[in-house]
Amino acid sequence: MPRRETITYSGEAGGRASTHAYYLATTHDVMGFYCFDEPKEGGEPSYAVIDQLDRTRLLGAGNKQTAKIWAMRLGLTKYVYVRV
Numbered sequence: 068m069p070r071r072e073t074i075t076y077s078g079e080a081g082g083r084a085s086t087h088a089y090y091l092a093t094t095h096d097v098m099g100f101y102c103f104d105e106p107k108e109g110g111e112p113s114y115a116v117i118d119q120l121d122r123t124r125l126l127g128a129g130n131k132q133t134a135k136i137w138a139m140r141l142g143l144t145k146y147v148y149v150r151v
Contacts, residue, residue: 072126072127073127089127089148090151099117
């Protein structure tokens with residue numbers, strides 16, 4: 068199964084494609100990962116927490132700024148970034 072896309076809203080260095088992605092995860096000792104479709108501004112937040120970093124299911128952010136925007140749109144207050 069192919070990996071889900073990586074989305075970047077802004078801040079790409081020179082328009083180069085990113086070789087890594089940021090994923091949102093819980094802050095627990097055993098991390099869970101937030102699984103969601105791209106959250107829209109003003110939309111109803113909807114996500115699930117899954118046990119594995121499954122890049123076929125998780126949407127990756129191309130930079131921390133995009134991941135932070137998604138966390139705010141999802142209403143998350145405690146989360147960490149996992150860079151892969």
